[in-house]
Amino acid sequence: MTTLLRSFVKSANTPTTDFPLNNLPYGVFSIGGDAPRQGVAIGDFVLDVHALEESGRLSYSGTLMKGSWNAFMASGKTEWVRFRQELTNLLAEGSDAQSVLEPHLVAMKKAALHMPFTVSEYTDFYAGKHHAFNVGTMFRGPENALPPNWLHIPIGYNGRASSVAVSGTPVRRPMGQLKGPNDDMPRFGPSQRFDIELEMGAIVGQASDGPISVAEAFEIIFGYVLLNDWSARDIQAWEYQPLGPFQAKATMTTVSPWIVTAEALENFRISTPEREVPLLPHLHEPGPMLYDIDLEVGLTPESGTETIITRTNYREMYYSAAQQLAHHTTSGCPMRVGDLLGSGTISGPGKNNRGSLLELSWGGKEPLEIDGGTRSFIEDGDTLVLRGHASGNGFRIGFGECSGKLLPAKT
Amino acid sequence: MTTLLRSFVKSANTPTTDFPLNNLPYGVFSIGGDAPRQGVAIGDFVLDVHALEESGRLSYSGTLMKGSWNAFMASGKTEWVRFRQELTNLLAEGSDAQSVLEPHLVAMKKAALHMPFTVSEYTDFYAGKHHAFNVGTMFRGPENALPPNWLHIPIGYNGRASSVAVSGTPVRRPMGQLKGPNDDMPRFGPSQRFDIELEMGAIVGQASDGPISVAEAFEIIFGYVLLNDWSARDIQAWEYQPLGPFQAKATMTTVSPWIVTAEALENFRISTPEREVPLLPHLHEPGPMLYDIDLEVGLTPESGTETIITRTNYREMYYSAAQQLAHHTTSGCPMRVGDLLGSGTISGPGKNNRGSLLELSWGGKEPLEIDGGTRSFIEDGDTLVLRGHASGNGFRIGFGECSGKLLPAKT
Numbered sequence: 001m002t003t004l005l006r007s008f009v010k011s012a013n014t015p016t017t018d019f020p021l022n023n024l025p026y027g028v029f030s031i032g033g034d035a036p037r038q039g040v041a042i043g044d045f046v047l048d049v050h051a052l053e054e055s056g057r058l059s060y061s062g063t064l065m066k067g068s069w070n071a072f073m074a075s076g077k078t079e080w081v082r083f084r085q086e087l088t089n090l091l092a093e094g095s096d097a098q099s100v101l102e103p104h105l106v107a108m109k110k111a112a113l114h115m116p117f118t119v120s121e122y123t124d125f126y127a128g129k130h131h132a133f134n135v136g137t138m139f140r141g142p143e144n145a146l147p148p149n150w151l152h153i154p155i156g157y158n159g160r161a162s163s164v165a166v167s168g169t170p171v172r173r174p175m176g177q178l179k180g181p182n183d184d185m186p187r188f189g190p191s192q193r194f195d196i197e198l199e200m201g202a203i204v205g206q207a208s209d210g211p212i213s214v215a216e217a218f219e220i221i222f223g224y225v226l227l228n229d230w231s232a233r234d235i236q237a238w239e240y241q242p243l244g245p246f247q248a249k250a251t252m253t254t255v256s257p258w259i260v261t262a263e264a265l266e267n268f269r270i271s272t273p274e275r276e277v278p279l280l281p282h283l284h285e286p287g288p289m290l291y292d293i294d295l296e297v298g299l300t301p302e303s304g305t306e307t308i309i310t311r312t313n314y315r316e317m318y319y320s321a322a323q324q325l326a327h328h329t330t331s332g333c334p335m336r337v338g339d340l341l342g343s344g345t346i347s348g349p350g351k352n353n354r355g356s357l358l359e360l361s362w363g364g365k366e367p368l369e370i371d372g373g374t375r376s377f378i379e380d381g382d383t384l385v386l387r388g389h390a391s392g393n394g395f396r397i398g399f400g401e402c403s404g405k406l407l408p409a410k411t
Numbered sequence: 412m413t414t415l416l417r418s419f420v421k422s423a424n425t426p427t428t429d430f431p432l433n434n435l436p437y438g439v440f441s442i443g444g445d446a447p448r449q450g451v452a453i454g455d456f457v458l459d460v461h462a463l464e465e466s467g468r469l470s471y472s473g474t475l476m477k478g479s480w481n482a483f484m485a486s487g488k489t490e491w492v493r494f495r496q497e498l499t500n501l502l503a504e505g506s507d508a509q510s511v512l513e514p515h516l517v518a519m520k521k522a523a524l525h526m527p528f529t530v531s532e533y534t535d536f537y538a539g540k541h542h543a544f545n546v547g548t549m550f551r552g553p554e555n556a557l558p559p560n561w562l563h564i565p566i567g568y569n570g571r572a573s574s575v576a577v578s579g580t581p582v583r584r585p586m587g588q589l590k591g592p593n594d595d596m597p598r599f600g601p602s603q604r605f606d607i608e609l610e611m612g613a614i615v616g617q618a619s620d621g622p623i624s625v626a627e628a629f630e631i632i633f634g635y636v637l638l639n640d641w642s643a644r645d646i647q648a649w650e651y652q653p654l655g656p657f658q659a660k661a662t663m664t665t666v667s668p669w670i671v672t673a674e675a676l677e678n679f680r681i682s683t684p685e686r687e688v689p690l691l692p693h694l695h696e697p698g699p700m701l702y703d704i705d706l707e708v709g710l711t712p713e714s715g716t717e718t719i720i721t722r723t724n725y726r727e728m729y730y731s732a733a734q735q736l737a738h739h740t741t742s743g744c745p746m747r748v749g750d751l752l753g754s755g756t757i758s759g760p761g762k763n764n765r766g767s768l769l770e771l772s773w774g775g776k777e778p779l780e781i782d783g784g785t786r787s788f789i790e791d792g793d794t795l796v797l798r799g800h801a802s803g804n805g806f807r808i809g810f811g812e813c814s815g816k817l818l819p820a821k822t
Contacts, residue, residue, distance in 0.1 A: 121532065147652050148652075149652070152590075153650060155654050155657070158568070159569060160532065162532060162744065162745040162747050162750075163745060176742055177691065179560075179563075185688075186564075186691065188692070211586060238564075239560060239564060239566060241653075242651065242655070243537060243656065244653070245654065246567055246568060251742045277596075280588065280598070327658070330588070331585035331586065331643065331658040331661045331662045332574075332585050332663070333571055333573065334573040334574060339573075
């Protein structure tokens with residue numbers, strides 16, 4: 001485990017900041033109504049790397065002046081490594097660039113944060129075993145909980161890139177066709193079982209044109225975000241056979257505003273759990289490709305204080321993002337810079353480690369206690385916040401918040 | 412029914428050309444290795460509208476010089492109507508612009524055709540009743556053939572935009588995880604049941620941000636293409652529960668190279684078939700929104716001549732593209748310029764009207780007779796061609812070919 005790298009930015013040297021010099025995550029920010037520009041989080045500040053490239057202090061072929069990190073990602077791994085190294089040196093305690101950089105440090109409090117990258121396409125997986133087992137048990141009983149393919153392939157479905165939004169964007173309770181098990185006919189109305197899914201998102205940083213191996217997939221994942229896959233359980237129940245979830249998952253998917261790079265997480269790599277049945281060779285992991293990242297979700301009602309409703313860890317996933325990405329290309333599917341892969345809901349083994357309200361309230365049968373009441377599913381006015389970090393020795397690699405408030409349906 | 416509009420381009424005045432003056436579909440072409448540019452098909456020629464805007468003869472804010480029709484689509488319906496009207500006048504018999512236009516008519520034979528638009532996201536539906544009934548009968552018997560939701564919503568799934576390619580692009584037989592019903596364990600190998608799906612694709616020409624009505628959806632559909640949703644039936648059988656098709660559909664989706672506009676098809680509008688159960692109000696069609704378009708598929712083996720393996724019509728769909736698009740937005744899903752919606756496989760009522768080999772060979776039990784042999788599924792070296800046209804009085808509104816040749820798997 002490495003130790004804290006000290007920066008001349010004092011707020012970056014505290015054990016509780018999400019953004020020490022060891023992290024350096026990439027985002028897009030604006031001040032007032034100005035155009036969004038690329039920045040790097042350090043302590044309580046955002047370093048305006050757009051301005052630094054504009055002034056010639058940094059030189060990355062203009063990829064720091066695009067208002068999105070896609071062009072930088074496309075420039076390739078050599079540039080990724082060079083940039084991170086250069087930033088690490090520039091921002092270090094004792095750096096002789098301090099006086100040049102300080103005018104370009106913007107207080108994060110004053111900055112509006114935007115989508116850090118343009119999502120090319122969005123895929124969501126179902127690769128957390130506790131989650132799949134919990135959901136399967138509710139619907140089919142514990143004997144048939146896992147679908148037959150589940151232990152052999154990281155199953156997933158294509159989601160909707162246009163619905164991905166940055167933390168802080170309010171989400172509108174969706175309308176949809178609903179039909180309860182005892183209804184004769186469907187009806188059209190607001191979802192009554194609107195939920196979160198606590199996930200990590202992996203961002204593809206290099207294009208590929210044909211099948212790639214798990215090792216190759218690992219190399220082209222640029223970084224990670226927290227991801228909340230808002231889900232309308234009642235819309236899903238009626239629509240999902242036989243083609244999978246569609247409108248139930250299309251209202252919004254929220255991501256945290258900072259891309260935490262694979263490089264920053266390098267020291268927190270960990271293996272996936274032991275296989276229950278052997279995987280076919282094309283899905284073998286040549287090394288640890290998952291990460292040890294603590295995760296939690298807070299729920300704050302319209303008038304009330306926050307209750308932490310779950311705590312879990314990314315290491316609970318049965319498949320890594322690299323395995324998911326390799327599987328995604330088996331048929332020859334081309335991948336693009338900016339593709340986003342949702343991990344699937346990350347539930348842990350215990351009752352308080354579940355990554356969705358569906359599981360936490362066991363389908364509404366065991367409502368959760370929260371500040372001033374109970375919850376089976378999300379109520380209008382509730383704000384849901386995902387948080388996560390890897391823990392180093394005296395520092396953390398954090399993701400910032402992934403939050404969203406539920407607005408009432410427009411009927 | 413309108414009659415043929417005569418053009419000074421003689422080859423546009425024949426009853427068998429796909430591209431009379433009544434059509435004017437939009438494509439992207441190149442000559443030699445030059446950069447792709449926008450063009451309009453007329454008889455045996457492509458009118459180079461890029462050159463005409465460059466020279467100032469046409470004025471559409473530069474949207475004809477983008478190498479793709481997305482910017483023109485985004486410019487809105489007033490511009491769509493103005494452009495079509497201007498082209499109709501310019502290319503008419505007796506037009507005084509003939510001498511100005513003739514140098515910009517490129518022989519289609521000499522042109523390479525490219526994707527006419529950038530696919531933002533791709534959605535595929537399952538909205539042909541004969542197809543759903545046939546497939547359901549094979550897997551679940553005729554009593555349970557249609558899923559319970561089928562008559563109430565146009566069910567669909569998100570596909571993969573990165574895999575959409577223009578006619579003529581060879582398709583590689585995919586690898587994938589396969590498990591037969593009698594196998595103990597899955598294995599990894601080339602798909603043995605690779606298939607076509609004969610579909611129409613509808614192209615979204617204006618963005619929307621929340622739920623839209625069927626009438627609004629109809630207004631923002633810019634045009635249509637033929638679409639072949641190549642499908643690996645054996646990969647699909649193993650992967651699709653419970654999240655729907657994924658790698659089975661990600662190898663390639665081929666589209667015809669010319670966007671036939673909704674305006675060109677206006678005189679061929681027709682109502683969807685009678686409802687078997689009433690639809691909820693949000694899916695009511697306020698008028699005829701389907702089109703009468705004859706469709707066929709030809710199969711040519713590596714050494715052999717073409718056999719027409721099916722003939723059907725777009726009017727067989729149970730849901731129109733407008734209904735599909737409206738359903739797509741019910742949950743608030745944002746739609747973008749360049750979104751592509753596949754209709755679902757268009758099978759007709761008879762044995763020779765089926766839109767996939769799965770149905771034509773009844774799951775391989777009744778192989779098709781073709782030139783020099785039989786087929787249950789596609790064999791390496793086979794070329795599949797989709798064709799389609801609406802029939803006017805002495806003219807046709809055609810789509811050009813949507814073709815692809817199957818290359819052997821790379822094992």
